[in-house]
Amino acid sequence: MSGILKLLKVAIRRGRVTLNYPAEATPTPEGLRGRPVLDFDACIGCGACAKTCPPNALTVEEKDKVWTLRLSYGRCIMCGLCEEVCPVDAIRFSDEFELASTTKKDLEVELQLLRVKCGSCGTYFTTRRVLEETAAEYSELGDVYDEGLRGMVSLCPDCRRREWSEASAEAYRGARYES
Amino acid sequence: MAGTDFVDSLNQFVLDYVLGWYNRGVVMVLRAKAPRGDECFPSATPLVPCADWYEREVKETLGLNPVGHPNPRKLLTSDDWPEDLFPMRKDFKLEAPPPYKADAKFPFEAPKEVGSFNVVPYGPYHFAIHEPIYFRFHVNGERIASVDLRAGFNYRGLEKIAETRMNYETVPFVAERICGICGSVHSEAYTQALERAAGFEAPDRAKWIRVLMLELERVHSHLLWLGVATHMVGFDSGLMQFWRVRDRIMFLAELLTGNRKQYGMIVPGGVRRDIREDKRQRALREVSEVLAEYEELLDAILNIGTLKVRLKGVGYLSREDALKYSVMGPVARASGVDIDARRDYPYEAYPNFEFKTPIQSGGDVLARTVIRTQDTLESLKIIKQALESLPSGPVHVPIDYIPPDITSVGLVEGPRGTDVHYLITSEQDTVYRWRVRAPTYANLPVTPLMLVGETLADASVIIGSVDPCISCTERMIVVDDKTGISRLVTNKGLMEGAS
């Protein structure tokens, strides 16, 4: 049988395979990486996602009292690294893929959180939610989480380093004189 | 060949010539050095024609002058890029590109024969070639007398981005986006080079899954090519039917990885997602059905007489030329050169599978078509073997430590030939130098040889038969070379960290 007739046979047997999109929703497989969904209540503002994002779709801006996270679907490559590194599961991938838009502004998500001041020097150093999350995790240590440690948590890294080393030097001096 | 700027630390440029001896499965790296201030080197092109493009690239991106090169024109940087600005040098900052000039011109070559010729432009936008590339034919009636080509439309500077903004773990995502058809090949080659530099071996289950990803890519790439090739000879049913079968593979890839292309699966340490048992069973069923449909389609389409007439005897490449220009992949195998990186430099789980490497001696477009159809069949069989024998265990183990200043090479057989990634690790968490040599980089310079003497109507098919993947070719190259002292380093020596 000539090639053309064989091909006709194949075509007739397979029939019509066209998916009836957009009249009907097309089936999406499980695990499809579509639009990343940011949970505004869960995000603590650590910035891990922005550090790891390869195309810089997630960017962080820190200015005085405000910590801003911006996500642009137009630049997101749906790789899933942000979902992997987020410590509180605030970013999850849905299976929505119909993300077309007539303006670039509609492709953006903006989240603004409050920052807190250092208890010693007064500079803004982290978000309120990160501090609350850290305090909540430390309080599970029980008695070890005493007043001294609680004070350390609300200091910026430079002040914390300074106070800790002063306290350690003090303890060392005390120990030497004892022996 | 790759060049690197070590001016800050060692006051010199380094040029590494990576040579593969496929009969013995050995990779040699010859290192040459050029001190700052004396930036030139004797060109190897008169002796070894395939060094042509590498040397042109080194010249424009690093500023090392190949003395004696017959044709040192620009290759990848744009027409208006200043001749004295070298992007791959370490002191060039990403944020400082020069302003755009609209009237820059490229010096095309005049035809070598004597006579009156018409100039016929082919590209940059043409349905047969998916990416922009500009061929210029000088024709005498219907016969092509000479060909010149201008690449550089796809040059995106990805190697520089990997050196500056990325780290070891995010470079595979950049590597995948070098090419939309053979993305996994690039992320696998990079990962292979990095794991070799760290002396790390991925867990077994990860190796099997990596083979699965690579072979799925080979199948979808060849089915794509078969569809486009039949379209180019005027037979659209071929396009529709082959791509219908191809879409089944794409749906399968989406089910297993979450995306139809750019899977994001192969990373240093293993793979990112596991394959659950029910998905594995479904994949096995799909692959068996695709195999049956594909064989049926091949039987129908390759029996069509007019198709064979259009493909036979066109675009001939002799075995001598194929060896001389170091051609790779199906183009080389169609001319009788038996190379296949899966067999010659075994990697991942390939030693555990049985597969044949088809070889033809016709050297024309029909031979290349036959090779690709047979390659697809072998790939589908490898996928079945991989799915059936998938071992248990972890899919990802983090790499503890990547030592700095190690030179390493990764070789992977992609759908178009052998893809080579060369990298030098650094003390920061990213590569010091990363150089991608896609197979099309070796195959494309040979296209003018195949085109001269043919008719204009066959030009599409001939260019298409090389299966050019222009975006792979142009990601960005930085080459630094200087000939001088050379040293032989074997594959084992590379793994032990010769530098």
Next chain:
Amino acid sequence: MKADSNLKEKQERIRELGISPWVFPVNTGGCNGCDIEVVDTLTPYFDVERFGVKLVSSPKHADILLVTGPVTRQSLKTLKNAYEAAPDPKLVVAIGNCACGGGICHDSFTVLGGVDAVIPTDAYVPGCPPRPEALIYGLLLALGKVEQKVTRREYREEDLDGHTV
């Protein structure tokens, strides 16, 4: 760049001319993934020809320009030529992340950073690469036949006094 004439006006003019928009794909130096998905929409599973869309080989026949790729320096001239050759009314749709804003190579020295830095753009279809269904949806959105689903979202935390940031 924002579109020069109103999008609704253009959609109305295209509708008046007939219902078969012809499409010319322009690759400004991308990886090719999006271009292959554009060709994939012609194949049996997605069959974009149901909507009268045809892929043409010259911009002079086109109603819609589908632009992919971050605009590289070398392809700037060809993109501008294609845009000027296409007759009015025409729509420009940016397909894929690279065209929407430069993508993963947005800060490279040879990349000009997305289509809207060069020519007025009417619609954006994000994805890497966008699924063929997403492409069809984007095309229909540009033609005004479907509603847009994605909107800008903002969230501001309140401080202790009840003021938002």
